[in-house]
Amino acid sequence: MPELPEVETVINGLKPVMLNKKIARIEATRKNLRYDFPENLDAISKNSKIIDMQRLSKYIVIRLDTGYSLISHLGMSGKYTIFSYARNEKIEQVKHDHIIFHMDNGDTIIYNDPRRFGFLISCKTTEEKNEKHLSKLGIDPTDDKLTDKYIYDKFQKCKSNLKTALMNQSIISGLGNIYVCEAMYRAKLNPNTVASTIPHKTIKILTKHIKEIITEAIKAGGSTLKDYKNAEGAMGYFQHNFDVYGRNGENCNKCKSEIDKIIQGGRSTFYCPKCQENK
Numbered sequence: 001m002p003e004l005p006e007v008e009t010v011i012n013g014l015k016p017v018m019l020n021k022k023i024a025r026i027e028a029t030r031k032n033l034r035y036d037f038p039e040n041l042d043a044i045s046k047n048s049k050i051i052d053m054q055r056l057s058k059y060i061v062i063r064l065d066t067g068y069s070l071i072s073h074l075g076m077s078g079k080y081t082i083f084s085y086a087r088n089e090k091i092e093q094v095k096h097d098h099i100i101f102h103m104d105n106g107d108t109i110i111y112n113d114p115r116r117f118g119f120l121i122s123c124k125t126t127e128e129k130n131e132k133h134l135s136k137l138g139i140d141p142t143d144d145k146l147t148d149k150y151i152y153d154k155f156q157k158c159k160s161n162l163k164t165a166l167m168n169q170s171i172i173s174g175l176g177n178i179y180v181c182e183a184m185y186r187a188k189l190n191p192n193t194v195a196s197t198i199p200h201k202t203i204k205i206l207t208k209h210i211k212e213i214i215t216e217a218i219k220a221g222g223s224t225l226k227d228y229k230n231a232e233g234a235m236g237y238f239q240h241n242f243d244v245y246g247r248n249g250e251n252c253n254k255c256k257s258e259i260d261k262i263i264q265g266g267r268s269t270f271y272c273p274k275c276q277e278n279k
């Protein structure tokens with residue numbers, strides 16, 4: 001599943017071919033993905049200019065000069081592939097190509113999504129803040145507004161464990177399971193700790209690690225962009241080296257203890273019981 005750094009990488013890859021460019025039309029090869037495509041898709045996007053593109057949490061927001069915004073989510077398996085007209089790239093349509101952006105300069109951008117959990121919806125740009133996916137978002141890890149004080153204050157009202165509090169998208173938006181696990185490991189914090197009991201000075205360390213880990217991952221993703229057509233022919237998915245995520249049963253890189261896996265809020269948490277033994 002694409003996490004925040006992948007979505008950031010995708011949007012950075014799309015910007016050169018989409019931002020300030022005109023869409024001739026958007027072709028949908030079916031009527032829906034997770035949700036129906038907008039009924040007015042043609043009306044709001046035909047011959048429109050993309051005036052702004054922004055990542056909000058894990059959503060790609062494409063703002064058009066028609067006063068509408070397209071909101072794209074990659075779901076579990078969504079990916080965009082660019083076919084450059086200037087570079088004479090031959091358009092190859094494959095199975096599960098669901099949305100095709102025909103740009104007026106001849107470039108083609110194709111959204112492919114085998115599992116179809118992704119979506120493309122729209123709203124008036126002025127109504128973005130009320131849109132149900134965007135309205136309840138907390139602060140992005142890359143935003144300077146995400147401070148240790150903000151997290152500490154929010155956690156004071158959290159009766160849940162640290163893992164669940166960090167996954168709460170209305171506090172920090174876009175921080176998924178992988179980076180929550182990795183940040184707790186780096187901060188040496190036990191995932192079962194009650195969020196409200198963590199002292200401010202510890203939250204300060206945790207905040208630093210959250211920001212560092214996301215910055216590192218975005219950087220790693222950026223370095224994959226120069227050859228955005230990777231083995232799968234699409235951009236945005238890249239290899240990470242994780243300390244704990246997905247490593248249950250393997251040895252901790254620091255203390256050599258066995259990484260453990262527990263279930264919290266229906267999701268797997270990976271952690272080192274020794275390095276993260278504060279309770």
Ligand SMILES: [Zn+2]
Pocket residue numbers: 252253254255256257272273274275276
């Ligand atoms: Zn360890």
